[in-house]
Structures are given as structure tokens and as C-alpha cells.
Amino acid sequence: MEGHPLALHDVMFIPALVAQASDEQNKKWLRRAQRREIVGCYAQTELGHGSNLRKLETTATYDVSTQEFVLHTPQITSLKWWPGGLGKSSNYAVVVANMIVKEKHLGPHSFLVQLRDEITHQSLKGITVGDIGPKLSFNAIDNGFLGFDNYRIPRTNLLMRHSRVEPDGTYVKPPHAKINYSAMVRVRSHMATGQGNFLAQALTIAVRYSTVRRQGFIESGEQEVKVLDYQTQQHRLFPSIAKAYAFTFAGYETIRLYEQLLKEVDTGNVSLMADLHALTSGLKSVVTHQTAQGIEQARMACGGHGYSQASYISEIFGVAVGGCTYEGENMVMLLQLARYLVKSVEQIKAGESGKLGPLVAYLAVKVDGVDLEKGVEEYMKAFQHVSRLQTWKASEKFLKLLKSGEKREVAWNKSSVELTRASRLHTRLYIAETFKRSVQEVADPRLKEVLTDLLHLHVNYELLDMATYALEDGFLSSSQLDYVRDQLYFYLAKIRPNAVSLVDSWEFSDMQLRSVLGRRDGNVYENLVAWAKASPLNKTDVLPSVEKYLKPMMNSKL
Numbered sequence: 001m002e003g004h005p006l007a008l009h010d011v012m013f014i015p016a017l018v019a020q021a022s023d024e025q026n027k028k029w030l031r032r033a034q035r036r037e038i039v040g041c042y043a044q045t046e047l048g049h050g051s052n053l054r055k056l057e058t059t060a061t062y063d064v065s066t067q068e069f070v071l072h073t074p075q076i077t078s079l080k081w082w083p084g085g086l087g088k089s090s091n092y093a094v095v096v097a098n099m100i101v102k103e104k105h106l107g108p109h110s111f112l113v114q115l116r117d118e119i120t121h122q123s124l125k126g127i128t129v130g131d132i133g134p135k136l137s138f139n140a141i142d143n144g145f146l147g148f149d150n151y152r153i154p155r156t157n158l159l160m161r162h163s164r165v166e167p168d169g170t171y172v173k174p175p176h177a178k179i180n181y182s183a184m185v186r187v188r189s190h191m192a193t194g195q196g197n198f199l200a201q202a203l204t205i206a207v208r209y210s211t212v213r214r215q216g217f218i219e220s221g222e223q224e225v226k227v228l229d230y231q232t233q234q235h236r237l238f239p240s241i242a243k244a245y246a247f248t249f250a251g252y253e254t255i256r257l258y259e260q261l262l263k264e265v266d267t268g269n270v271s272l273m274a275d276l277h278a279l280t281s282g283l284k285s286v287v288t289h290q291t292a293q294g295i296e297q298a299r300m301a302c303g304g305h306g307y308s309q310a311s312y313i314s315e316i317f318g319v320a321v322g323g324c325t326y327e328g329e330n331m332v333m334l335l336q337l338a339r340y341l342v343k344s345v346e347q348i349k350a351g352e353s354g355k356l357g358p359l360v361a362y363l364a365v366k367v368d369g370v371d372l373e374k375g376v377e378e379y380m381k382a383f384q385h386v387s388r389l390q391t392w393k394a395s396e397k398f399l400k401l402l403k404s405g406e407k408r409e410v411a412w413n414k415s416s417v418e419l420t421r422a423s424r425l426h427t428r429l430y431i432a433e434t435f436k437r438s439v440q441e442v443a444d445p446r447l448k449e450v451l452t453d454l455l456h457l458h459v460n461y462e463l464l465d466m467a468t469y470a471l472e473d474g475f476l477s478s479s480q481l482d483y484v485r486d487q488l489y490f491y492l493a494k495i496r497p498n499a500v501s502l503v504d505s506w507e508f509s510d511m512q513l514r515s516v517l518g519r520r521d522g523n524v525y526e527n528l529v530a531w532a533k534a535s536p537l538n539k540t541d542v543l544p545s546v547e548k549y550l551k552p553m554m555n556s557k558l
């Protein structure tokens with residue numbers, strides 16, 4: 001769970017080579033990387049800049065006389081800072097640097113750079129590299145820093161699948177300005193399934209423990225109830241079970257889209273890039289945020305024992321919550337999606353609704369009301385309505401400020417909270433729709449029934465959570481909201497008998513979960529005692545600190 005020092009080798013280094021190095025370059029590097037003859041990482045973020053890539057300070061200046069790039073980090077803030085596996089494990093890196101050719105700044109480009117000797121593993125001359133120190137989590141990964149002192153690499157180490165620098169310094173542009181960002185888009189495409197998996201682990205622990213833990217009574221009786229029978233406990237855990245499934249389904253779709261994008265880009269078609277960038281930016285942000293919230297609720301649902309490291313939930317939280325920051329800070333990424341939404345509104349206003357992509361076509365279609373009792377399709381229309389309402393409101397606010405003479409960037413900043421709200425609602429609509437589509441495709445009738453219950457729980461929970469938007473313009477009445485609440489409580493109770501099976505179906509082994517509370521056999525109490533006895537503090541009855549500190553204090557006459 002604490003990560004692996006070579007994780008970034010597989011997660012970003014190899015994918016960056018696959019997507020950005022030419023076939024000829026990959027003949028030299030890819031097989032070696034796949035065989036782990038060389039170990040690499042993805043070095044982009046700097047001490048001073050992570051979100052704003054256009055301001056990266058590491059430069060790669062082309063020297064036409066030697067046909068080399070000179071890599072340089074001119075000041076402290078230019079040091080690469082954060083890349084996983086960079087500090088100690090990697091001997092190579094894909095380094096993102098601002099490329100300068102014939103004194104022209106050409107923006108961020110990726111280079112393959114050797115950092116350490118392949119035999120001795122010592123850092124090479126001109127390179128300063130090390131580990132950045134302990135973090136909230138991921139402490140088995142050596143996130144590192146890296147500086148260059150006019151460090152030279154051959155021209156051919158610029159990754160040249162999409163753009164090139166010829167020996168004489170002629171620059172051949174890529175087919176899309178942001179094509180070098182593909183390694184990030186890949187990770188973002190995988191994050192919904194990855195985060196769904198973290199959430200699922202925490203829920204498995206909390207749900208299993210909630211069937212072992214008995215405390216209090218619902219009706220007066222002989223035996224105290226399993227805490228999972230409390231409605232509040234179900235409300236804490238079951239909507240997150242639905243989300244873990246929903247995120248996984250949404251993630252499968254974005255992974256498919258990324259694979260399709262890779263193929264299309266190779267044939268010169270970059271039209272999917274903007275759509276996938278917008279989609280994955282929003283999805284990454286909503287999913288990581290909701291996952292962190294869900295894991296924290298799972299921890300609290302385990303009461304005091306949830307706070308013990310024996311639950312292992314705090315470890316899962318630490319790793320998962322990193323996703324709110326890495327691969328693009330969540331607010332920054334929500335604002336990327338917002339750019340796309342505002343552009344869509346502008347297209348509609350210009351009478352070009354026909355040009356809208358399938359995921360935003362609903363922004364042009366007004367719905368007057370819904371009959372929620374007719375089922376999930378009507379809920380989807382309600383989600384569309386709230387997302388459309390907020391997207392138009394936020395866009396109009398921004399466009400009005402622009403019209404009043406504000407600079408574009410200032411108008412954007414003044415509208416940004418509303419814009420991020422629109423992005424979240426749009427993404428939650430997407431998640432609900434992929435959930436619905438995925439459940440429709442399930443062939444096994446018994447499985448379909450349980451997943452349909454989860455889907456119903458999800459749409460009722462989500463709609464209630466967005467109620468302010470739906471009430472704002474009278475789209476939903478208070479009696480409709482009462483119906484949504486009743487449905488929510490109905491599905492909590494309906495899911496209860498299947499709750500343990502739903503989490504067991506994820507098939508985490510005890511070794512994966514590492515949790516005393518989430519053990520498959522349910523023998524929690526005896527193992528908690530054994531776990532406590534194994535604490536290093538219990539190795540001796542009397543600690544050395546008693547002689548050293550306690551006794552002098554206790555014997556003092558003051």
C-alpha cells in the first residue's frame with residue numbers, strides 16, 4: 001500500500017516512451033525499460049511550479065554546433081521536485097523541460113535523460129539528485145529532487161514521435177499543442193478504477209467489521225445489534241459501495257477511450273484529445289475527492305478501532321488522498337473541464353449546437369420537469385437539468401464580466417468557484433450515466449438485480465445531495481424530494497442483506513487488506529489483542545524511560 005519504488009517506471013516512464021518516443025527511439029530504449037535493464041521515472045514538477053506547466057524553469061537549449069541539448073536548472077525553484085522513484089531508484093528519467101531552439105522558447109517537451117551510471121548507479125557529473133523526505137504516505141516511494149548544471153544530452157534524446165528538431169535546428173511542430181501531456185492523460189484515465197479500488201478496500205474492512213461489532217439495541221431484546229443494522233451506519237457506507245462500483249465502470253470507459261485516442265493519434269487524428277482531456281480532468285477530481293470522503297467515513301464507521309492502525313484504513317486514506325493532488329491539483333483540473341463547458345455554451349449561443357460532442361449535447365436541450373417515479377431515466381434528466389443550470393449560470397457570469405470589460409483571466413477568476421461547481425455536476429452526471437449503461441449490460445439476472453439496487457441507491461443519494469440546485473429554480477418540488485428520501489431509505493434497507501457479499505465480491509485477500517478489523521474470518525477481538533501485544537512498547541514490562549525520566553519526576557519533592 002505504501003507504494004513501490006518502481007511504480008512510476010511502469011505507470012509513467014514506460015507509457016511516456018510508448019506515447020512520445022519514435023519507433024526508432026523505442027527500438028533502443030523500450031525493450032531495455034520493459035526488461036528493467038534501465039529504471040526510469042517521470043520528472044516534470046518543479047519546486048516552484050507543478051500546475052502551471054508553461055512556467056517550468058528547467059531549460060533544454062539546443063546547441064547546433066554539437067547537436068546536443070543542454071539541460072539546466074537556473075535557480076532553486078527550477079529543481080525537479082516530487083517525481084516518484086527519482087530520488088534513489090531511477091537511473092533514467094523522462095524529463096519535461098522548456099525547449100529553446102535558435103533562441104525561440106518552444107514550451108514543455110520531453111527528453112530521455114540518463115541520471116546515474118548503469119554499473120555503479122552513481123549520479124553523473126552535472127546532475128544533483130536525491131530524495132525529498134517523508135510524506136503523508138507513499139513512503140516506500142523515493143519521490144525525488146533533480147538539478148542540472150549545463151548537462152548535455154544528444155539531440156536524439158528529445159522524444160520525437162510527434163515533434164522533432166532536425167540537426168540544423170529546424171523544429172517540426174506536433175499535430176496538437178498538448179500532445180506531450182499524454183502521459184498525464186493516461187494516468188488520469190486510469191485513476192477512476194484505481195481510486196474505486198482504494199475505496200473498495202476501505203469499505204470491505206468497514207462493512208465486515210460492522211457485522212462483527214455489536215453495540216446497543218434497535219428494539220429491546222436479548223442481543224445487541226450488529227452496528228451495520230443501524231440506518232445511520234448503512235447511510236455512511238452503502239452509498240460509497242455504489243460509488244466504488246460506479247467509479248470502476250466509469251474508469252473502464254475512460255481507459256477504453258484513452259486506448260482509442262492512442263491509436264487515432266498515430267494515424268494523425270487528434271480530434272479526441274480535447275474531449276478526453278476535459279472528461280478525465282473532471283473525473284479525476286470528483287472521484288479522488290469522493291473517494292477520500294468515503295474512506296474517511298469508513299474509518300469513522302469503525303468507531304475507536306477505526307482510529308487504530310490495526311484497521312489499516314488510515315494507510316489507505318493516505319495513499320488515496322494523494323490522488324487529489326497528483327496528476328493535476330483537483331481545482332486546477334476542474335477548471336480545465338470548465339473551459340470546455342464554457343466553450344460548449346458559447347457554441348450553443350452561436351447557434352452551433354449541432355457541433356457539440358455527445359457528452360455535452362444535453363447542455364442545449366431544456367427539460368421542463370421529471371416524473372421520478374417512472375425510474376432511473378427520469379433521474380438522469382434531473383441530473384442533466386442541474387448540470388445544465390449551473391453550467392449556464394457560471395458561463396453567463398463569466399461572459400457578463402467579460403462583456404463589462406474585465407480582462408479574460410480576471411473574469412475567469414471571479415467566476416471560478418461557480419465554474420468548478422458546474423464541472424462537478426457535469427462529472428457526476430457522467431458517472432451516473434456510465435453506471436446506468438454498465439448495469440444495463442449485465443447479463444446475469446441475479447447480479448443485475450443487486451447492481452440495479454445499488455444504481456437506485458446512487459441516483460437517489462446523488463440527487464438529494466444536489467437538491468439545492470434542483471430546488472433553486474423550482475425544477476423539483478419538496479414532495480418530489482420527500483420521494484427521493486423515501487427511496488434512499490428503502491434502498492439502504494434493501495441492500496443490507498447483500499452488503500457483505502457486495503464487498504466480498506471484490507475478493508481482496510487478508511494479505512492485501514492488512515486489516516485486523518476487516519479479516520475474512522471475522523475473528524476481530526482476539527486478533528486485536530494479539531496485535532496490541534505485538535506492539536514494540538510491550539516487549540518489556542518496564543520501559544527504560546521509567547528509570548530515566550519517570551522515577552526522577554515521581555521522586556522529586558517539588
Ligand SMILES: CCCCCCCCCCCCCCCCCCCCCCCC(=O)SCCNC(=O)CCNC(=O)[C@H](O)C(C)(C)COP(=O)(O)OP(=O)(O)OC[C@H]1O[C@@H](n2cnc3c(N)ncnc32)[C@H](O)[C@@H]1OP(=O)(O)O
Binds near residue numbers: 012
Ligand atoms: C491510482 C494510480 C493510477 C495509476 C494509473 C496507471 C496504471 C495502472 C496500474 C494501476 C496500479 C495502481 C498502483 C498505484 C501506484 C501508485 C501510482 C502513483 C501515481 C502518481 C503519479 C503522479 C504523477 C504526476 O503527478 S506527474 C505530474 C502531473 N502534473 C500535472 O498534472 C500538472 C497539471 N497541469 C497541467 O496539466 C497543465 O498545466 C494544465 C492542463 C493545467 C494547463 O496547461 P497549459 O497552460 O499548457 O494549457 P492552458 O493554457 O490552460 O490550455 C490551453 C488549451 O490546451 C488544452 N489542454 C491542456 N491540456 C491538455 C491535454 N492534456 N490534452 C488536450 N488539451 C489540453 C486546454 O483545455 C486548452 O484548450 P482550450 O480549447 O484553449 O480551452
Ligand SMILES: Cc1cc2nc3c(=O)[nH]c(=O)nc-3n(C[C@H](O)[C@H](O)[C@H](O)COP(=O)(O)OP(=O)(O)OC[C@H]3O[C@@H](n4cnc5c(N)ncnc54)[C@H](O)[C@@H]3O)c2cc1C
Binds near residue numbers: 043143
Ligand atoms: C504523491 C505525489 C506523487 C507525485 N508524483 C509526481 C511524479 O511522479 N512526477 C511529477 O512530475 N510530479 C509528481 N507529483 C507532483 C504533482 O503532480 C503536483 O504536486 C501537482 O500537479 C500539483 O501541483 P503543485 O504542487 O504545483 O500545486 P499548486 O499549483 O502549487 O497548488 C497549490 C494551490 O494553488 C491552487 N492553484 C494553482 N493554480 C491554480 C489556478 N490556475 N487556478 C486556481 N487555483 C490554482 C491549487 O488549487 C491549490 O489549492 C506528485 C505529487 C504527489 C503529492
